[in-house]
Amino acid sequence: MKNATTLFLVPFLAVAVSACSGSSGGDGGSVACTGTNLTATAANNYSFSSTLTCPPIAVAPKTELTFDWAGVTKDLLGHSVAQSDLNMISILMWGLTLSDFETGLNADTLLQRALAEPVPLTLTTDGKTPNVSVGATSAKLYDFTLNGGPVAATTIITYFDADTYPPSNNTYTMMAATGTTPGQGVRMIQSFQLDKNSTNDKVTMSSASTTLTYSANLHSLKPTGIPAGQAAITLDWSGMTTNALGGVFAPTRITYALVGHYTQTPTELEKQFLDLQLIATEMYSATISIGTSVDFSTLTTSSGKAFSGIDNTGTWLVALQCGDCHNPAPWYLTILKPCS
Secondary structure (H helix, E strand, O other): OOOOOOOOEOOOOOOEEEOOOEOOOOOOEOOOEOOOEEEOOHHHOOEEEEEEEOOOEEEOOOOOOEEEEEEOOEOOOOOEOOHHHOOEEEEEEEOOOHHHHHHHHHHOOOOHHHEEEEEEEEEEOOOOOOOOOOOOOEEEHHHOEEOOEOOOHHHHHHHHOOOOOOOOOOEEEEEEEOOOOOOOOEEEEEEEEEOOOOOOOEEEEEOOOOEEEEEEEOOOOOOEEEOOOOOOOEEEOOOOOEOOOOOEOOHHHEEEEEEEEEOOOHHHHHHOHHHHHHHOOEEEEEEOOOOOEEEHHHOEOOOOOEOOOOOOOOEEEEEEEEOOOOOOOOOEEEEEEEOO
């Protein structure tokens, strides 16, 4: 297998803006005006911690495994998934222990070189893959393709040899994704490991294949005051060095900016943090293809409505998202409030 790919998870909302009055924290007090040219700082950023776990399934080595994803009704964020949402199934092999894989996945430190073999075996569920019918929810190992083309069974099976790839140092993952771009839009992950004592030849993915526990803190950040009803607000994050997860903030890796409005308080949003995309009364977004700043006036809803500024109702959230990151949490999240 050649040509490395990067694992992308589902894009996730990243910045919070609270309207109305509020203290210097998330839920109260007035704020001074910052102006219309904002600079992201560590003091404005929220904090996020999480744990991702992927309990493995033991399988027999050098066996044509069967992969089944019929049991996936929710993704790793706990959101509902229909089988029609799962367009690509990928098989990847990592030169990592399961613990190191989970740690790297959670901390966003998994690198392409961590793949024991860089390109995943893939299968699309649109009926174009040999021996797989439209709407199929299971497939054999030899149904999978490499770079979109067939690959000999004798070649595939060599990557499932426990002597060549000892289970103590290698972890396999089955990933179900929305979309057909390898590595992007991953909704669920099922890990599996070779075991010479196992006769199991099936990897079954379910809604419990990966679990995510988290803690989001919107109270310790310093909200930013901006004029109400003003759309031409710019946010620059070029000076950020540490993201909300405690990792390196690489400014050019930000690919999405979002602003959302909520009826919930920041305290309530902390408890519903993984649902921010679902519970917003309005969500404005833009893709960041180049640069380290965004003009809020370029943000639009999915129906094309342009952002027109924040008001003093509910809570507003503005977000910066790393689109090629493994952990779905935003890198930067701050609370914005209308100012005098």
